[in-house]
Amino acid sequence: MAEQPLAAIILAAGQGTRMKSELHKVLHPVAGLPMLHHLLGSLEAAGAARQVVVAGARREQVEASVAPRGVTIAHQAEQLGTAHAALQARDALAGFDGIAIVCFGDTPFLKPDTIARLRDRLMAEDAPRVSVLGFVPDDAKAYGRIIADAAGSIAKMVEYKDASEAERAVRLCNSGVTAVRTADLWPLLERVGNDNAAGEYYLPDIIMLALADGDKAVVVETDADELIGINSRAELAEAEHIWQQRRRAQAMADGATLVAPETVWFAHDTVVGRDVVIEPNVVFGPGVTIADNVVIHAFSHVEGATIASGCSVGPFARLRPGAEMKEGAKVGNFVEMKKAVLGPGAKANHLTYLGDATVGANANIGAGTITCNYDGYFKYQTVIGDNAFIGSNSALIAPVRIGRDAIVAAGSAVSRDVADGELRLVRAEQLVKPGWADRFHDAMRKKKREGK
DSSP states (O other): OOOOOEEEEEEEOSOOGGGOOSSOGGGSEETTEEHHHHHHHHHHHTTEEEEEEEEBTBHHHHHHHHGGGTOEEEEOSSOOOHHHHHHTTTTTTTTOOSEEEEEETTOTTOOHHHHHHHHHHHTSTTOOSEEEEEEOOSSOTTOOEEEEOTTOBEEEEEOGGGOOHHHHTOOOEEEEEEEEEHHHHHHHHHHOOOOSTTOOOOTTHHHHHHHHTTOOEEEEEEOGGGGOOOOSHHHHHHHHHHHHHHHHHHHHHTTOEESSGGGOBOOTTOEEOTTOEEOSSOEEOSSOEEOSSOEEOTTOEEOSOEEOTTOEEOSSOEEOTTOEEOTTOEEEETOEEEEEEEOTTOEEEESOEEEEEEEOTTOEEOTTOEEEOBOSSOBOOEEEOTTOEEOTTOEEESSEEEOTTOEEOTTOEEOSOBOTTOEEOOOOOOOOOTTHHHHHHHHHHHHHHTTO
């Protein structure tokens, strides 16, 4: 059967009360990315040309979050069950003729190839009417059960509370993730009733309806870890733990050394080259790219930064968004960079802030140097030329330009440009009063003895 276009219906209308949060449940992040966006990325990778998120409470948060991706929002005003929720996507998919994957916004680990397998199963020669994703958890708990033969043909699906002891002994469970041709989906959803204890319309009922029509329904199995649902802060932490374990293993398999893997925290988009050494207690925020042969020393925080080959970072360094280190550059302990470029071979080894700055090749930034880039209203640029030397405890008051090969003497507050090759020394004249300190101490000790 020819391949058919794919659409996704993501159910995200639940209240998420167990999160106890003003933020919509599906927008809580895993590895710095909202869990919903993890799922949307997988659906895009699987070829979903259309994506509809069904939202209820706080839908404006979801709509704002997914707007840049061109995702449509459908509104479920009343939460009447998963079948009712899926039906709310019908208008958004009007005119779409293909296969719809119905899934859940709180399951961020669903993989593109699993989505593709579920879709492709509908296009097999036996042409099942519905395919559903099943899994075998370590603890089947109260999941609904799938009764199927060895070939995956479903004979029955049953909720745990309605299952017999024999059916409860079956370990194959229903994830709820379902693939149906849209031509079949809407009529099936309309036929779902709510004659159950909760009075809700359940999505799995479409499978039983298809079977009652004499059609075939099949199960596609996948790993239970793909189907972890996140409903509480504890489950969010567990999902983060699982994601980080996988990413650490991938980083090491790709040729990076993690000295203490369990203490390194990656973001969803961290790029790490080969022969990179990452010491303990390093945290990466989103937007980091690290080239080959880089050392990230302990207790550093890196976000939104680009680090070229041969660089050294930290320990106790902070690179903020817009930080860029060119080949062989070095930042040391308690150095912070923000919207700043550190040129090839340049060094800022200690106690320095570089904000809105460009530092030339092989320049040396002394301990305690800061670029004073903000006047309370606007930000200004500092430019430091190649091979310049900035003495310790200097304040460069932007906007200011320090020339090539220039030297700024230690303790200077520089507010005017420094020419190439120039020495700039900005200090008050030293005043010497011999014996003043001795007289002061004598007077103060006397006052203390007299209780004054």
